[in-house]
Amino acid sequence: MSQRVSERPEIAVTAPAPPPESVGRARGTPWRVLTSPWLTALGDVAMLFGAFMFAYALRYVWRLGPELNEFQFTPVDAYWVVAGLFIPVTVLSFYVLGRYSRRRSVSVLDELPRIAAGVVIGTAAVVFVFFVSRPLFFSRLMFMYLGAAGAVGTLVWLGLRLGLVQLVRRAGFDNQRILVVGSGVVAKYLMQQLSASPASGNRVIGYLEESDDQANGTGFGRFQRLGDLNDLEVLIRTETIDEVYIALSATTQHNLQPLIERCRVHGVRFRAVPDLLEAQFGRMEIHPLAGIPLVTLSDNAIVGFKYVQKRALDIVVSLLGLILCAPLCLVIAIAIRADSRGPVLFRQTRIGKDGAEFTLFKFRSMVVDAEALKRQLIAGGPHPALFKIRDDSRRTRVGRVLRRMSFDELPQLFNVLTGSMSLVGPRAQVSDEVAQYDDWARHRLRVHPGLTGLWQVSGRSDLPFEEMVMLDTYYVANWSLRLDLRILVKTIPAVLSGRGAF
Numbered sequence: 057m058s059q060r061v062s063e064r065p066e067i068a069v070t071a072p073a074p075p076p077e078s079v080g081r082a083r084g085t086p087w088r089v090l091t092s093p094w095l096t097a098l099g100d101v102a103m104l105f106g107a108f109m110f111a112y113a114l115r116y117v118w119r120l121g122p123e124l125n126e127f128q129f130t131p132v133d134a135y136w137v138v139a140g141l142f143i144p145v146t147v148l149s150f151y152v153l154g155r156y157s158r159r160r161s162v163s164v165l166d167e168l169p170r171i172a173a174g175v176v177i178g179t180a181a182v183v184f185v186f187f188v189s190r191p192l193f194f195s196r197l198m199f200m201y202l203g204a205a206g207a208v209g210t211l212v213w214l215g216l217r218l219g220l221v222q223l224v225r226r227a228g229f230d231n232q233r234i235l236v237v238g239s240g241v242v243a244k245y246l247m248q249q250l251s252a253s254p255a256s257g258n259r260v261i262g263y264l265e266e267s268d269d270q271a272n273g274t275g276f277g278r279f280q281r282l283g284d285l286n287d288l289e290v291l292i293r294t295e296t297i298d299e300v301y302i303a304l305s306a307t308t309q310h311n312l313q314p315l316i317e318r319c320r321v322h323g324v325r326f327r328a329v330p331d332l333l334e335a336q337f338g339r340m341e342i343h344p345l346a347g348i349p350l351v352t353l354s355d356n357a358i359v360g361f362k363y364v365q366k367r368a369l370d371i372v373v374s375l376l377g378l379i380l381c382a383p384l385c386l387v388i389a390i391a392i393r394a395d396s397r398g399p400v401l402f403r404q405t406r407i408g409k410d411g412a413e414f415t416l417f418k419f420r421s422m423v424v425d426a427e428a429l430k431r432q433l434i435a436g437g438p439h440p441a442l443f444k445i446r447d448d449s450r451r452t453r454v455g456r457v458l459r460r461m462s463f464d465e466l467p468q469l470f471n472v473l474t475g476s477m478s479l480v481g482p483r484a485q486v487s488d489e490v491a492q493y494d495d496w497a498r499h500r501l502r503v504h505p506g507l508t509g510l511w512q513v514s515g516r517s518d519l520p521f522e523e524m525v526m527l528d529t530y531y532v533a534n535w536s537l538r539l540d541l542r543i544l545v546k547t548i549p550a551v552l553s554g555r556g557a558f
Contacts, residue, residue: 103209111201146178179203222255238303421455481506482528
C-alpha cells in the first residue's frame with residue numbers, strides 16, 4: 057500500500073512491466089526526473105563531497121578540536137584518498153539498502169535508517185583502511201566530522217528534493233491518476249491511504265463496485281463510484297488511467313485474471329491485493345517454508361507486555377507534556393477568562409474503552425451554552441456521528457485560535473496520565489454518537505480513545521465519518537509501539553498545518 061503508517065510486510069504484488077505504449081499521464085512527464093534514482097544519487101555524491109570538504113575545514117582550517125602541532129597537520133591533498141573511498145562506499149551502501157529504488161512516495165522517516173546505516177558503513181570503511189595501513193597521520197576527529205556531516209548533508213538533500221516534489225505535485229503536476237477496482241474493506245482503506253497526502257501525487261479518480269447488486273448510492277465518502285467491473289476497459293480509455301489497484305474480496309477473486317489482462321492490453325500498470333486481507337482486516341505475518349509463503353492472520357489485542365509498552369509511553373510523554381506546557385496553559389487560562397464568561401475548562405462525558413464512560417477535559421473554546429445550541433446546528437453537520445462544522449458560530453475569539461492550533465486539547469494530557477485515554481487511539485465520542493455505531497464502527501471501542509490517531513494525521517475533520525471509522529478500525533487491528541511513535545511524529549506537522557482543525 058502506498059502511504060502506509062504500518063510495519064506490516066508489503067502486500068501489493070506489482071505486475072510485470074507493461075508494453076511501451078501507455079495511456080497514462082504520469083509516465084513520461086518531465087517532472088518525473090525529480091524522483092529519478094540517478095538524480096538522487098548525484099545529489100548524494102555532491103553532498104558527501106561537500107561533507108568531506110566541510111569536515112577537513114573543521115579540523116584543519118578552523119582547528120576545531122585538540123591543538124595540532126606541525127607534524128600532525130596533514131594537507132588536503134593527502135586526504136583525497138579518503139574522499140575517494142568514503143563517497144563510493146557510502147553510495148554503494150545506499151544502493152544496497154534500497155535508497156535508489158524508484159518509488160513515488162518517499163518519507164524522511166523511511167529514508168533516515170538507510171541514510172544513517174549507509175554513512176556508518178562508509179565511515180567505518182575509511183577508519184578500518186586508514187588505521188590499519190596508517191600511511192600518514194590522519195585525524196580520528198576528522199573522520200567523526202566526516203560521518204556526521206555526510207549524514208546531515210544527505211538528509212538536507214533529501215529534504216530539499218522532497219520539498220520540491222511536494223510543491224510540484226500540489227500545483228497539479230506529476231499527479232498519477234489511479235482507479236481502484238473493488239468496494240470492500242481493503243479497497244476503501246486503500247483509497248484513503250492513497251489520498252492521505254496530496255504531496256504523494258496519487259489522485260484516486262474513483263472505484264468500481266464488484267457487482268451491480270452492491271451498488272449503493274454514488275460512492276464512499278469523498279470517493280466516487282464509477283461503475284462495476286464491466287466498465288474497466290471503458291474507463292481506461294476515457295479517463296487516462298495511470299495505474300489500477302485491484303482489491304477484490306475473496307468471493308469475486310475469479311474476476312482477477314480477466315481484469316489483469318485488460319490492464320495489460322492497454323499498457324496500464326496494475327497492482328493486485330491478496331484476497332486474504334479481506335478475511336481479517338488485521339496483522340498479516342508471512343512465514344516461508346521451502347519457498348511456500350505461509351500466512352498467519354492474527355488478533356492484535358493490546359494486552360500483556362503490549363499494554364505495558366503503550367501505558368509506559370503514555371505516562372512518560374503525558375507527564376513531560378504537562379510539565380513543559382504548564383506556562384502555556386496558564387496563559388491560555390487567563391486569555392479564556394478575559395475573553396468570555398464561563399469556566400476555563402470544558403468537561404464532557406465521553407465513551408472510552410469497552411464502552412466505559414469517563415470525563416474528558418478541554419480548554420473551553422465555545423460559549424457557555426454551546427451544547428444547547430448544538431441541536432440547532434446539527435442539521436448542517438456532515439454526519440450525525442461526526443458533528444464538526446466550519447465557521448461554528450459558537451466559538452469564542454480565543455477559541456478560534458485554540459482550535460486552529462489544537463491547544464484546546466492540552467488538558468487531555470491529564471486524561472492520558474490517569475489512564476482514561478491514550479496518546480494514540482480512536483477519537484473519543486459522546487454516547488449519542490456511539491449509539492449510532494454499527495458492528496463495524498464498534499471495533500473502535502476495543503482500545504482507549506486517543507489524543508491523536510490515524511484520523512487526525514490523515515486529514516482530521518476534512519475526512520468523512522466513513523473514512524474516520526476505517527482508519528480507527530485499521531489502527532485497532534494493527535497496533536504496535538512503532539505505529540504509535542510514527543503517528544506521534546506525524547502529528548507535529550498535522551497540528552502546525554492546521555489542516556482539518558475547526
